[in-house]
Amino acid sequence: MAIPKNIFLVIIGFLATFSIVLAKPGIASFYNSSYVPSKCYGTKPQGDLVAKVGSKSLWDGGAICGKKFNVTCTGETNKYLLHPCTGKSVVVKIVDYCPECTADATFYLPEKAFETISMVMAFEVKIDYVQ
Ligand SMILES: *[C@@H]1O[C@H](CO)[C@@H](O)[C@H](O)[C@H]1NC(C)=O
Numbered sequence: 001m002a003i004p005k006n007i008f009l010v011i012i013g014f015l016a017t018f019s020i021v022l023a024k025p026g027i028a029s030f031y032n033s034s035y036v037p038s039k040c041y042g043t044k045p046q047g048d049l050v051a052k053v054g055s056k057s058l059w060d061g062g063a064i065c066g067k068k069f070n071v072t073c074t075g076e077t078n079k080y081l082l083h084p085c086t087g088k089s090v091v092v093k094i095v096d097y098c099p100e101c102t103a104d105a106t107f108y109l110p111e112k113a114f115e116t117i118s119m120v121m122a123f124e125v126k127i128d129y130v131q
C-alpha cells in the first residue's frame, strides 16, 4: 500500500516546515551592565541566563516577561569580523526592556551568555530564536 507511506512523508514534511517557521531571525548583542533591577522582576535576580528585549513590539508592554528563548548565532552582521559563531545555543529568560540600548538588537545578553554563542569581539550577531 503506497498511500499510507505517502501520508507519513507528508506529515514528516509538515513537521519539518513547522519547526523552521517557529525559529525567527533577529540580532543579538551583549550588554554587560547589571540585569538587576529589571522591569519584569524588580530587585529579584534571575541568574546569568537572562536577556533584555530591544524591540518595543516584541516587548509588548511586558507580556514577554519570563518567556525563555533558545538563541542560536547564525552569522556576522558586518564584514569586519567574519564567522563569529561558536556553534552553540543558549537559552535565556526575558527580564527587561532596554529602549536605551543602542545596538538596535532584538535581544541583549550578558557577556557570559553572549560568549556562549559568539566571540564577544563581534559585539552583535545574527541569530535565530525559538521560544
Ligand atoms: C562583564 O561583566 C562581568 C561580570 O560582572 C565581568 O567579570 C567582566 O569583566 C565584564 N566584562 C567587560 C568587558 O566589561
Ligand SMILES: *[C@@H]1O[C@H](CO)[C@@H](O)[C@H](O)[C@H]1NC(C)=O
Pocket (backbone or CB within 6 Å): 070, 071, 072, 089, 091
Ligand atoms: C536550541 O536550538 C539548537 C539549534 O536548533 C538545538 O540544537 C538545541 O538542541 C536547542 N536547545 C534547546 C535547549 O532546546
